[in-house]
Amino acid sequence: MENATPVAKGPFVVKDCDLITQATGIRASNLKEFRDGLSRAPVESVYHHFWGRLMRPQFDEPEYNNDFASWTMRGLNDKVLAERLSMVVPSDFEDLEDLRREILEVLDQRSSDSDLLPWAGGEQKFFFLQSQIVIFDTGLTFDHPLDMASYLPSFSTGSIFFHFIDARGRTEHRRDDFSLWLRGFGEEFRPLARMLTGIDPYFSSLKEIRKLVTQTFQHYFEERP
Amino acid sequence: MELPEEYLRNFVEEYAAVTGRGIIHHLEQLAKPLKGIKVVHVNSSREGGGVSEILQKLVPFQQALGLDARWEVMTGDAPFYQCTKSIHNALQGSSIDISEDLLDDYRRANRENAERLGTLLEEADFVFIHDPQPAALIEHFPLRRGKWVWRCHIDVSHPHKPVWKFLQNWVARYDASIFSLPEFAQPLPHPLYIIPPGIDPLSEKNRDLPAEEVAGIIPLFGLDPNLPVVLQVSRFDRFKDPLGVIEAYRLARKLTPLQLVLAGGSAGDDPEGEAVLAEVRRHVEEDPHIHVLLLPPSAHRTINALQRAADIVLQKSLREGFGLTVAEAMWKGKPVIGGDTGGIRLQVVDHYTGFLVRTPDGAALRIRYLLHRRDRLSEMGERARRFTLENYLLTRHLREYLALMVSLVHGSRGRIEVAG
Secondary structure, three states, rough: HHHHHOOOOOEEEEEEEEEEEEEEEEOEEHHHHHHHHHHHHOHHHHHHHHHHHHHOOOOOOOOOOOOHHHHHHHOOOOOHHHHHHHHHHHHOOOHHHHHHHHHHHHHHHHHHOOOOOOOOOOOOOOEEEEEEEEEEEEEEEEEHHHHHHHHHHHOOOOHHHHHHHHHHHHOOOOHHHHHHHHHHOOOOOOOOHHHHOOHHHHHHHHHHHHHHHHHHHHHHHOOOO | OHHHHHHHHHHHHHHHHOHHHHHHHHHHHHHHHOOOOOEEEEEEEOOOOOHHHHHHHHHHHHHHHHOOOEEEEEOOOOHHHHHHHHHHHHHOEEEOOHHHHHHHHHHHHHHHHHHOOOHHHOOOOOEEEOOOHHHHHHHOOOOOOOOEEEEOOOOOOOOOOOHHHHHHHHHOOOEEEEEEOOOHHHOOOEEEEEEEOOOOOOOOOOOOOOHHHHHHHHHOOOOOOOEEEEEEEEEOOOHHHHHHHEEEEEEHOOOOEEEEEEEEOOOOOOOHHHHHHHOOOOOOHHOOOOOEEEOOOOHHHHHHHHHHHOOOOEEOOOOOOOOOOHHHHHHOOEEEEEEOOHHHHHHHEEOEEEEEEHHHHHHHHHHHHHHOOOOHHHHHHHHHHHHHHOOOOOHHHHHHHHHHHHHHHHHOEEEEEEEE
């Protein structure tokens, strides 16, 4: 029966990454400037403010899950807009330009709701940043998910970012690399792949995501007959 | 100076013991494509001040990872340092006009240092020029073969325009700049990288000390063993607001017994320190509970013991590039009451790792609160240590330098995949 298990397309090659942050020189103090800035910022800026935040120092779980939403709340004190922006899910969009268009629409809709133009205080400006991602090999490969399970707690946060977060922007089905790899084994690990797909990455730090992924693997193998 | 291989191996292992092997492995992988490249850092002071402290360990660490890294220090005379101090203050927002004579001294010192460092800088693959003092060196290297990066450690969010324009003549010629915070980045015709610095957990200033050595600091400086210690460590510099700290202490002391220690050094490139120190001493008057300590640049271990002996650490700066003393105190498990400015905001997460304040009154309120609520003081201190371990150690700073070098080698592409 062992021979009946379809083989994954190849070993899982563990990569690591760093994000290097650059200023774009674009800043905003109110909603109009913010919309204008977003429309002309490099598209990498959208990536940075949605996902790059996970690679930056953060203390508690963030109230909102992207920088745009956080700033409209903290800087402009606009809770309605913060809530709307927080519900924009990047993986729903074909690419970053589509995602940008959606955010611009949300901003336009909010502008039409009210004639008020709230200003951010002097030191609360929004600075549009962008990231370059530097990806490198770790030298680690795994042929079987069981081997990976015991090693997951040692994955760097950069590896978790690359395989669990960044993957959503570069894979065909907007999925993480782990579940895609597991699907390559056919039905055998499909339940595990489904469980991983169910992890919402928007409200956790990379360390927490690593813990969740590890626990998901471990529970799966512990409970498997 | 090239360091022996065994020394460098042990050097890295010591860091692995603090940060974990995974962090070191990450650095080794990232440094692989950079092995053997020639890197030169240039600043204006071998000792004293945050920049030299960073370079003292960043350079050997780069060597340990296989880069051919060196550190060169500019030489200059008194008028040069007077000029660069004025430039420094003007870039941080003071309206200072600098005489043409002094600006000539700046140009001359840069020209002379360019002659001295000639081939070394011309042939380097990467030259990192730290702060404004050596910024004009680039003018003398039209045939430079490597990438030149200007690393700005100070808060230039609101520079005095004429002085920024003067400096911009040179800074604009670099291949890239690094600022500590997005707010500091000035419009320049090249990539503007954002990299906050980090502290060295194994330096004399930050490594663990025996308990008796920490306790010994109290009698050494005539402190009262029965009073809590509130400490600010910084140069005697107006932007560090030492007079505001004294005012905060006086306001807090009306209701809470405490003593204040203002511990400062002087850096070789800071001629203004003496004047500020004299002003501070006049302000202290005869208060026996304020201790003003002028420490030599080498007093790292003393500062370490003072920070560990303190109950609360202040960094009530009015302007701050990053504020390494904040990370130092947090690394020792102390909550920090910091000025709500610059890089202090990155480190002090308000109400979690300390408090951000804007006035002496605010600082006094938070001092009283923490001395009254010892449970909160310990809790915040523990969080502060963890936050620093994860985000503000030298290893993270080095990692970003390596990523930047890889990025500059590969151009401006958004995604760079380095061959294994």
